[in-house]
Amino acid sequence: MAPLPAKPDMKDRILETADRLFYLQGIRAVGVDTIAAEIGISKRTLYNHFPSKDALISAYLARRFVQPRPSEKPPVEQILGTFDALERRFAAKDFRGCPFVNAVAELGSEDKSVRKIAIAFKESRRLWFRDLLLQIGVGNAEALATQLAVLVDGCIAQDLVRNDPAMARAAKEAATVLLRHAGVKVGGGETAQ
Amino acid sequence: MAPLPAKPDMKDRILETADRLFYLQGIRAVGVDTIAAEIGISKRTLYNHFPSKDALISAYLARRFVQPRPSEKPPVEQILGTFDALERRFAAKDFRGCPFVNAVAELGSEDKSVRKIAIAFKESRRLWFRDLLLQIGVGNAEALATQLAVLVDGCIAQDLVRNDPAMARAAKEAATVLLRHAGVKVGGGETAQ
DNA sequence: GCCTTGTTACACAGGTCTGTGTACCTAAAT
């Protein structure tokens, strides 16, 4: 075919493809040959952009590390909205759990850098919860934020195995109870639209 | 009948070793050569007991599928005791998360039999919670049992990444709030020793 | 023109993995 030198950044294309395959099939299950073949480039080109598969794995996880964008909505809505968003993602059939948890499960405790970024991600989400809780004056925001983080990862793990978006709803109901118990006034009923 | 070999049951030794290595290092990361070498047997012997690595993986997961033994303790203690037991296991440095979640994360959705046993395990634990809740007359035991199961898997996932046994305590505190909210009279304070 | 940059095609080294084939050994049961 046309040996087009690819207008969009080749590095981005490689990374986007690696991301998709790593996430859907597992890191160890996908070889660099497979990634290159999927894009239609030679393996040599891939190695011209990433010095090793490990570098590609790191870039993959770094790419997945996205902070939630600041929102104008009330903190309680943001917190509970997290579980609505999860439920929507569970319904998509290309959802395969948390890429960080999966990577740690797959690559073991050996891999220092993978664990490091996974810890950073988990902690960043916990802090996001904590800051929202502080905004609404919740006492013991630290503990409650941890509990919310546990609920998030719990319903993700459950959905990974069961493929049941209702797990997000169960987590949301639990989160609602915890918030109310902490004195937070939660708007709608337990089954928000 | 089968004449006894000199050794105790070789099949058990293979399975026990495979279990340890699969769990600690990951299924794909451990080859049959490694398992055989660890026991000090030849690879041929291993294949005389298990027709394939897949069969060994299935046996490994089946072995991990243990039901909690019936207990005389009050249901509430059994439920909350689950999180104490988890905290103890998190403190051990050979804890590496839930073997079923890890297997699904590692082997992908392709593998039907792995997913099947993982689902069965998750559901069996949920039903264990549900039956205990029914014993103490909790209304909506189904939903609460699901929430408890989410908390269990959530703190396991969190600990897998963070290596922090406090995650079990956080989950236990959340579980306590949920139980109280359901009308259950919970004995000790939120930090039972 | 020419030169640099990026890509391609392809071979290959060196390692790992699963699974098999074969011949020999050991010890217990008969």
Added chain:
DNA sequence: ATTTAGGTACACAGACCTGTGTAACAAGGC
């Protein structure tokens, strides 16, 4: 003593993996 089940040693096939080396090609900038 013979049979036989099970274990050992070891080679090997065939596949896959990561990563490199090399020569050719295509295009834009100078």
